[in-house]
Amino acid sequence: MRLSKIFKNTLLVLMACIVLTACATKKEVETQTTTSASTTEAKTETEKADPIEPIAGQMQGDVYTGTDSVGYLAEGVKDRVFFATNESILTTASRETLRAQAAWLRKNPDVTIVVEGHADERGTREYNLALGERRANAAKDYLMTYGISSDRITVLSYGKERPVDAGSTPLAWSKNRRSVTVKAN
């Protein structure tokens, strides 16, 4: 009762605004660093990379390489990328998928997106929420490198709350370690 009164205190809204601005400034600086780093990396890769055929199974290391559960943002534009356990590093295949997404988004400038980050069930709930956010941001940063404005991208982590595969196997977990780009409008 006393609390709710205090909650309405305008002075405090002001405090919250200060925090907001502080975060916004910091974000800009970091985005810049990531951008320059990943651009160089991406270039070297396209020069070097020979198309590698996925080895027999549906996983490379513990990253999912199959097509089960994969949806499409548009024709030929896959909606998701997969990650290794506890990692948020984008694989060569993931970068290719995200470049295709970026190219499509550049052609469709009115489309805004949500990048959903997910984790497998083999981690504590709270850590997985943070890990999902980190994965979604890895995808977001890469899209930004290819010219998509951050205004068009919202990041949403589900942690381990929304698996696509209910299995308790390494293959099922690999499908669940993902970030999915979803049209928001």
Added chain:
Amino acid sequence: MIKKIFSLILIFIPLKAFALIEVDITRGNLDPLPLAVSPLSIDEKSRLSFEEILLKDNIGSEISQIVENNLRTSGIFNPLDKNAFLQAPDIAHLKPRFEDWNLIKAQALITGKVNYTEDKLRVEFRLWDVLAAKEMMALAFTTVPTNWRRVGHIISDKIYERLTGEKGYFDTRIIYVAEEGPKTQRIKKLAIMDQDGFNNKFLTLGNELVLTPRFNPTSQMVTYLSYFKNMPRVYLLDIETGTQEVVGDFPGMTFAPRFSPDGKKIIMSFANDGKSDIYTMDLENRLVEKITNHPSIDTSPSYSPDGKYITFNSDRSGYQQIYIMRSDGSDVKRISFGNGIYGTPVWSPRGDLIAFTKLHKGKFYIGVMRTDGSGERLLTENYYQEAPSWSPNGRVLIFYRETKTDSKGEGFSAKLWSIDLTGYNERLITTPTDGSDPSWSSLLSN
């Protein structure tokens, strides 16, 4: 509020007699103390009155059933079979024939009486030491009849305290996440129930995903994570009024909330640009303070009971490990150095231990360590389990466990379990639906 409902009358102030029964609860108890819980006696007029109000045939037996059940599940007492009792409840309450109780090997005896007086429920009980042939304690409570279950829990707490020398944990509640539906589309609701699983009540409808509810020190407020409008944010809920509010105005996901021990702050994580840091928000002046500042994931913060330190998990070393720091964020020290990944540290209410979840070689463990990281002890191993929460006396941990699914991805379940700090007495806590993320309240009466 509690003081308004209950008036507690001491009939005798029990004298500290050293010859009387003492139960040691610091080690695993494989030989629980045999005791007899005689049904509370009730006169016919009172019985009929309660039958009408509470729809219970015999409220005296019902209350003693609660006491018996609590004492049994504690693992340190062994309530004996009522069929072996020789003495009638009303006579036993006045003057037990100790030879009779000795004969069935009861070391302690609980007797009592229930009355209906002026629309109130009056319960009187006595605890007897059978071998010493002495009364150890006598108390009476008067309350509104609908509070009958709580009377049973309070009596259990008084007996536990008298026999072990430590506060009990029976007059408490559990807040948790009730789960239903397929694993890929779970519907989750906040739910609250008594410690023994009764009086289960849902607090949200399940329209949005909710996670990790935690009580404040008075157990009247809850902080939790809700995906309301698809924006994962920390919320504050007043259980009695049902009002809820977002905590702070962050431009992204806030999660992993807990109250400070004085209830004045909420500590939580804020995720931004792939990093998660720990923040506090003062509930009175809404001042937000950033506590950690590191490019890693810092989350699952929990205060020490004196509020001077914070334990949390961070992957700054490469993997999730447990750290402690001063409450202003200074002096960060890693304390987990065993094999595996460590998470969800929770400071014990006694201050001497930190409970945690550990993942090692594909198995999940609930364990405890001292606050400097020494003396690691794993209490239970399973396919998946996490998120321990302490009983208010620091003797029991409640957590949740998920099952492996079969080859078709079916057979998933999430259940609440508890285990004693000793590593003994592991128990499934029955809930109407599946459950996860349990949080134990403080003692409701003191």
